[in-house]
Amino acid sequence: MKKLITKIEGEATLNIIGDEIIEWVDIEFHQFRGIENYLIDKHYMDALVINPRICGICGHSHLIATAQAIENAFGAIITNKAKLIRELTLNFEIIENHIKWFYITLFPTQIKDKKYLFKALQASQKISQAIALIAGQYPHNSYAIPGGITSDITYLELTKVKNIIYQLLEFKQELWSDFELFFTKIPKNIGKSNNRFLTKNLDISKIKEISNNPYQKVTYNGLYYETGPLSRMKEYIKEIYQKYQDSIYSRIYARVYEIFYLLNKNLEIISKIDLSENSYIKPNITSNKGYSIIEAPRGVLIHEIEILNEKIKYYNIIVPTQFNLSTGSKDNPSAAQQALLNENKKYLDTIFKCFDICAVCIGH
Amino acid sequence: MPLKPKVIWIDAIGCNGCSHSFFNLPYLSTLLEKIELLYHPLLDSNEFKIQECDILIVEGAIKNTKKFDSNLIDIIESLFINAKKVIGLGSCASFGGMFGEGLIFNKENYGKFYTCKNKVINLPGCPIHPEWLGYTLEMLIENKPIILDDENRPKEIYSFVSHSGCVRNEYFDWKVDAEDFGTKEGCLFYLQGCQGPFTHSTCNKILWNDVNSKPRAGTPCFGCTERNFPKINLFKTDTMMGIPSKIPLGVTKRAYLTLAGIAKSLTNERLEKRLFEYEKTNNKN
Amino acid sequence: MKEEKKEVIMRTALSLFAKKGFYSTTIADIAKEMGMSVGNMYNYFASKEALAKELLIYTSRRFGQEIRKINEQNISSKEKIEKIIDLYFNMATNEPELVDYFMRVYLSNKEIFSNGCEGMLCVSAFVTEIMIFFEEGVRKKELKNQDFFVAFGLFMGYIGGIVFLNNDGVLPKPLKEYTKDVSENIYNALKA
Numbered sequence: 001m002k003k004l005i006t007k008i009e010g011e012a013t014l015n016i017i018g019d020e021i022i023e024w025v026d027i028e029f030h031q032f033r034g035i036e037n038y039l040i041d042k043h044y045m046d047a048l049v050i051n052p053r054i055c056g057i058c059g060h061s062h063l064i065a066t067a068q069a070i071e072n073a074f075g076a077i078i079t080n081k082a083k084l085i086r087e088l089t090l091n092f093e094i095i096e097n098h099i100k101w102f103y104i105t106l107f108p109t110q111i112k113d114k115k116y117l118f119k120a121l122q123a124s125q126k127i128s129q130a131i132a133l134i135a136g137q138y139p140h141n142s143y144a145i146p147g148g149i150t151s152d153i154t155y156l157e158l159t160k161v162k163n164i165i166y167q168l169l170e171f172k173q174e175l176w177s178d179f180e181l182f183f184t185k186i187p188k189n190i191g192k193s194n195n196r197f198l199t200k201n202l203d204i205s206k207i208k209e210i211s212n213n214p215y216q217k218v219t220y221n222g223l224y225y226e227t228g229p230l231s232r233m234k235e236y237i238k239e240i241y242q243k244y245q246d247s248i249y250s251r252i253y254a255r256v257y258e259i260f261y262l263l264n265k266n267l268e269i270i271s272k273i274d275l276s277e278n279s280y281i282k283p284n285i286t287s288n289k290g291y292s293i294i295e296a297p298r299g300v301l302i303h304e305i306e307i308l309n310e311k312i313k314y315y316n317i318i319v320p321t322q323f324n325l326s327t328g329s330k331d332n333p334s335a336a337q338q339a340l341l342n343e344n345k346k347y348l349d350t351i352f353k354c355f356d357i358c359a360v361c362i363g364h
Numbered sequence: 365m366p367l368k369p370k371v372i373w374i375d376a377i378g379c380n381g382c383s384h385s386f387f388n389l390p391y392l393s394t395l396l397e398k399i400e401l402l403y404h405p406l407l408d409s410n411e412f413k414i415q416e417c418d419i420l421i422v423e424g425a426i427k428n429t430k431k432f433d434s435n436l437i438d439i440i441e442s443l444f445i446n447a448k449k450v451i452g453l454g455s456c457a458s459f460g461g462m463f464g465e466g467l468i469f470n471k472e473n474y475g476k477f478y479t480c481k482n483k484v485i486n487l488p489g490c491p492i493h494p495e496w497l498g499y500t501l502e503m504l505i506e507n508k509p510i511i512l513d514d515e516n517r518p519k520e521i522y523s524f525v526s527h528s529g530c531v532r533n534e535y536f537d538w539k540v541d542a543e544d545f546g547t548k549e550g551c552l553f554y555l556q557g558c559q560g561p562f563t564h565s566t567c568n569k570i571l572w573n574d575v576n577s578k579p580r581a582g583t584p585c586f587g588c589t590e591r592n593f594p595k596i597n598l599f600k601t602d603t604m605m606g607i608p609s610k611i612p613l614g615v616t617k618r619a620y621l622t623l624a625g626i627a628k629s630l631t632n633e634r635l636e637k638r639l640f641e642y643e644k645t646n647n648k649n
Numbered sequence: 650m651k652e653e654k655k656e657v658i659m660r661t662a663l664s665l666f667a668k669k670g671f672y673s674t675t676i677a678d679i680a681k682e683m684g685m686s687v688g689n690m691y692n693y694f695a696s697k698e699a700l701a702k703e704l705l706i707y708t709s710r711r712f713g714q715e716i717r718k719i720n721e722q723n724i725s726s727k728e729k730i731e732k733i734i735d736l737y738f739n740m741a742t743n744e745p746e747l748v749d750y751f752m753r754v755y756l757s758n759k760e761i762f763s764n765g766c767e768g769m770l771c772v773s774a775f776v777t778e779i780m781i782f783f784e785e786g787v788r789k790k791e792l793k794n795q796d797f798f799v800a801f802g803l804f805m806g807y808i809g810g811i812v813f814l815n816n817d818g819v820l821p822k823p824l825k826e827y828t829k830d831v832s833e834n835i836y837n838a839l840k841a
Contacts, residue, residue, distance in 0.1 A: 004432060007406055009380055011432070030430045031377060033463050045599040049586055053462065053490065056381030100387075108408035117407065118393045125388050129573040136581030137572035138388075139381045140491050143583050145545060145599075150582030152548040160575075276642035279582070280546030360379050604787035606797030607780050617784070621777045629768025 005352055007105055009057060010359025012325075014352070022348065025340050027327050031363035032214040039315040044070055044307050047315070048142045051303075054317070054364045056139050057100065060093040060131070061296035062317075063144050065303040070146040073290025073307050076283030082148035084273050088161075089131050089143075090294070091262040091269075095168075096127040097297035098229070098255045099175075101356045106252065107178075109350040110185040116178070123171055130164045133157045148280035158270055165263050172260055179256050183249065191248035191351040193339040196223060197231035198323065200293045200300050207302070209318065215362050217326035217334075218318055226335035227299030227323045228356065230254040236261065248339070248347075248354045255356070285310060296320055298356050319361040365448070365507050368400050369418035372443060375405035376436060377463045378424030381491035382454040388573060389494035398505050414439065419504060420447035421497075425456035425464030426476060437476070440467075444477055449504060450484045452516075453497065458488035459591045469515060471592055486516040490588035495570055496521050515591065517564070525613060526585045527560035529568030530577070536561075539627040540635045545582060549638055554608065557599045558584035561612035565589045655693050658683060659704055660746075667746035671754045676700075701754070701761050705771040708747055712740070713774030720778055726786035727840075731832040733782070734808055738824045741812045748812055779804070786839070793841045803838055807831065 003014045015026040035054055039047055051066045052059035064086055071078065103120035128138040134151055135143035143150045198220055209216040219225075226246065233254040234241045244250045291304040299320030306314040326334040333341065336355050343351060375383075383406055389395065399419075403412050412432060420443050429436050444450055444467075452468070455461040460470045468474065468481040477484065487496050500518060503510050511519040527533070535542070535551035542550025552558035560568075563585050567577045579585055586598050602609040611620045661682050665674045676697055680690045694700040719732045741748040755762065755772075762771065769776045783800055786792030792800075811831060815824045 006412070007408070009406070010375070032429075033377060035462075038462065043597050043600075046594070046597065049594055049598050050462065053379050053381065056379045056384040056491065059379065059381065100384075104406060104408070112408060114396075121387050121392060125390065125573075128388050129575055132573035132576045134581070136576050136578035136583050137567075139384050141578060141581070141583060142586075143578075143581055148546055150545045152546055152582060154548075274645055276644045278546060280544060282544055604785075604794055605780070605783035605792070605800055607784040609784075609788070617781060618777060621780050622773050625769045625773045625777060629770040629773075631767075 003348070005349065007108075008353065008357040008359050009055065009361070010363060012357065012359055014348070016345070016348075018345070020345060022340050022343055022345060024330065025337055027325050027334075027336065029215060029325075029359055029362050031359060033363055035364045036315050036317060039312045042312050043310055044305070044312055045145070047305070047312060048145055051317075052140050052142065055358060055361045057097055058093065058297050058358060058361065059139055060089060060135075060141070061294060061301055062303075063142060064090050065292045065294050065296075065301050065317075066305075067144040067146055068292035068294065069290050069303040069305045070307070071283065071290070072292055073288040073305055074146060074283045074286055075288075076146055077281060078148045079277040079279070079281065081274055081277035082279055084269050085134060085149055085151070085153070086144050088266055088269050088273075089135055091266050092127050092131045094295075094297045095259050095262050096124045096131075097356075098259050099123050099127070101297075102175075102252075102255065103178075105353055105356070106350070107182065109353055110182060119174075119178075123168060126164050126167060130161045133161055145280070147283045148278070150280070152279050154275065158273065158275075162267065162270055165267055168263055169260065175256060175259070179252070182252070186248070186347060186350060188244055188249035189247050190343050190347055191251065191339040191354060193226055193246050193335045194224065194333070195246050196225045196335075197234065197246075198225040198227045198300055199231050200295050202293065202300065204291065204293065204302070207318065209316075209322075212327060216318070216322060217328070218322045219326075219332075220323075222332075224326055224328050224332060224334040225323060227320050228254075229258045229299075231299065232295060233258050233261065248351055251354045289314075298358055298361075299323060317364055319358065319364065321355075321358050321362040324355045325357055325362065365418055365504055368398065369505060370402055370416070371399045371419045371421065371501075372402045372415070372417040372447070373404045373421040373423065374412075374440065374443060376422055376424030376431075376440060376457065377427045377429065378454065378456045378461075380406065380423070382423045382489075382497075385491035386494045386497050389498045390574075391498065392494075395498060395501060399501065414442045414446070416446040417443070418448045419501070420444060420450045421453050422450065422457045422467060423453045425460050425462075425466065427464035441476075444480070448483065450477075450480075451497070451500060452484055452486040452488075454492050455488045455490040455588055455593050458486035458515075458517075459593070461490060462594060469591065481516060484516055485510060485512065485518065487521075488515075488517065488589045488591075488593075489565065490586075490593060493566065493570065493572065496566075517589075521566055522564040522589065524564065524566050524569050525561060526563045526565045526567040526577070526579070527612070530560060530579045531568075532579060534632075535635055537627065538630070538632040538635050539624055540632065542582075547638070548582065549635070552579055552582070552584045554601055556584045557586075557597065557601045559587035559590075559610070560585040562610050563587040563590055651693070655703075656707070658690070658693055659700070659707055662700060662704065663746040663750055666754060667749045671701075671758065698761055702766050702771055704750060705755055705762065705766055706774070708751055709772040709775040711747065712736075713778045716775070716778035716782065720781055720785070726782075726789065726791040727832075727836045729782060729786075730836050730839075731828065734832050734835070735825075735828050737808050737812070738828055741815065742824050745816070749816070752809055752813065776801075787841075790841050792839050800839055804835060807835060 001016050005012050010031050013028040017024040047066050051062040054062050099120050103116045107116050131138040135141040206221045208219050230251050237257055240253050241250050287308045289306045293302050302318040304316040324335045328334040328337055339351050403409050431439055452458040458466050460466040466475045468478045468484050513519050532551050541554045542552055571577055587593050662679050676690055677687050680687045715736050719729050787794045814820050
């Protein structure tokens with residue numbers, strides 16, 4: 001049977017085989033925009049404006065990935081200040097994404113109450129403000145450029161950003177209570193997957209893209225891997241992971257954990273920023289190839305660029321949703337497929353959404 | 365408009381940036397109480413179905429592609445016909461943007477629904493500022509007339525230019541150009557491609573996220589509320605023999621060049637140097 | 650009335666500067682030539698420096714007005730170049746003291762003009778028209794897009810140089826007869 005899943009930054013169609021228990025599932029996405037093609041022959045700087053508009057909730061990650069890919073092509077260096085400030089805003093986007101996903105996408109699969117939406121928005125408005133203090137606006141800024149950042153911030157801005165973090169940390173108890181509440185509605189041990197994880201510390205030569213019209217499936221060493229908060233956080237939540245492996249419980253726990261992990265990380269980063277350094281170092285422009293691998297909210301994000309005479313000759317983007325939501329085969333299922341196999345259909349929506357899917361990203 | 369208007373918010377081909385920007389509206393919870401949101405692509409709502417509504421919000425560009433179990437254009441058309449008022453939310457729905465066609469305007473010509481343009485309000489921007497939609501919905505709910513310009517944009521928002529209120533205005537006035545990126549000093553108009561002086565928006569009037577704007581943060585304005593967004597070479601100012609090919613609105617070329625020439629010939633000592641410097645620290649931990 | 654008198658004083662000053670030289674000419678000389686008292690002269694110009702700056706604005710405005718008329722004609726950039734050079738050579742022939750002032754006094758004595766005529770402050774009427782000419786030429790794709798000063802230097806340096814040679818009495822033909830060839834050279838150098 002076909003089931004349309006919505007509210008995943010777009011939609012997907014699942015082709016399910018099985019009556020009560022899912023015996024097999026294929027995943028189909030519809031919206032495709034052809035951004036990689038759109039970029040060809042554009043000036044490389046234009047990519048910094050175009051790429052954030054791949055996605056309204058993780059566009060900042062695309063911005064950072066673009067700037068880094070171009071820097072890689074030029075062999076350009078940036079100051080430590082620019083590096084830390086970029087990490088700061090990138091972390092904020094991850095935090096905002098997780099809070100929104102938790103309350104707006106995941107919660108309603110089991111608990112429907114408007115008050116949770118407003119809880120999420122209260123927090124996310126503050127985080128957007130923190131990013132805007134540094135990058136000008138959120139969503140859709142282009143403050144990270146090859147060579148560094150355009151902003152020249154002062155301690156006035158950093159003081160405000162720090163205080164936003166303190167306010168958000170006060171939210172910790174409430175969020176964990178809501179997490180516990182969510183798991184009174186569904187079992188914890190469902191949605192176990194391939195138990196194979198990928199972070200940005202990977203060997204790019206082992207990545208393979210396979211056409212699955214209109215988008216690409218992605219394997220690593222020929223197999224499908226899971227990427228995202230669980231891959232990143234499992235070292236820090238060892239007990240949970242040992243008890244529940246890569247079930248839905250661990251997957252969601254990791255995301256909630258990552259929120260406060262990154263908030264604290266950001267406080268650390270702020271203390272290390274040396275404002276006396278330059279924001280920007282003009283790079284030497286050359287014709288060359290480059291790439292970047294970063295951790296976006298949903299997992300590993302890869303950008304590859306080839307620049308010829310300041311124009312984009314080639315651009316390739318691999319988004320985390322491609323890793324997690326590929327349509328594999330019966331003997332080589334993707335992370336999401338494996339998680340759904342042999343589970344009761346009534347948990348379909350929740351298990352599917354615990355991978356935090358971005359349909360607009362996969363439709364780039 | 366009834367007391368609690370029925371609103372359908374449909375996503376065409378876009379990035380959802382306008383939805384996420386709208387979520388930053390400080391008074392969102394109060395506003396949502398005043399409408400009946402029949403459908404939204406991200407917020408939990410009833411299943412989508414083609415039905416009548418008072419206000420249709422279209423986010424994203426129109427393209428011939430699959431949507432739900434049907435065709436996107438057919439869905440938009442059915443919703444459009446059955447709506448009293450339509451809002452083209454964002455540059456994609458207003459003018460086509462990067463991904464397709466707009467409702468009533470494209471970059472060069474008219475959109476599919478141009479003949480019904482009287483029921484459309486365009487709110488271009490990439491993304492929109494949340495208050496633009498907040499304002500439009502409140503005005504519609506209260507049956508207040510919205511004055512529109514010839515691209516169906518509310519004049520109360522789009523009569524301003526993003527140049528108004530930029531903290532770098534002094535540098536613009538005295539023609540002290542930022543030589544490169546990364547400084548709070550200097551105007552971004554001549555060397556960095558800033559389109560502020562001829563882009564209709566309120567970015568430096570109502571700040572973004574209540575605190576900032578791109579030019580304040582050193583990024584040039586990309587003209588995202590205008591019909592031709594995005595242009596080619598967004599970080600470069602188009603010049604003809606060194607003279608900017610687009611100048612502030614309402615000024616003749618002769619007048620602008622005369623003023624610019626005079627400003628360039630004189631110096632404002634305060635603006636010629638950095639406002640202050642940090643002491644270089646040697647310990648980097 | 651005062652403005653008309655001012656203009657007569659300025660024209661008189663110009664011809665004296667051309668004849669005797671800028672530094673040798675005094676306010677008293679100009680007053681004598683005008684049949685005015687020195688005291689009365691100071692009612693119109695506070696000093697010789699003030700007169701010098703106003704003369705600069707005056708000469709720029711004269712040129713600027715004429716070039717503007719050419720700019721506003723609906724003709725090609727190539728034709729406009731010829732008309733501008735024609736204008737300049739005509740002025741150099743019929744009102745040599747005007748061109749002489751610009752080239753010999755202004756360009757060679759910048760220190761007089763450093764306070765109150767910085768940059769293009771006093772020549773803006775003239776330079777603005779050249780900018781408009783260039784910009785429209787590039788917009789219509791008739792002229793090559795390049796750095797303004799490179800094009801400006803080529804244009805003004807070239808025609809200034811020909812006038813200079815003319816004033817030295819070196820040119821065998823009257824200035825007017827060089828208009829066509831000079832225009833063609835400039836057009837070939839600047840065209841798209």
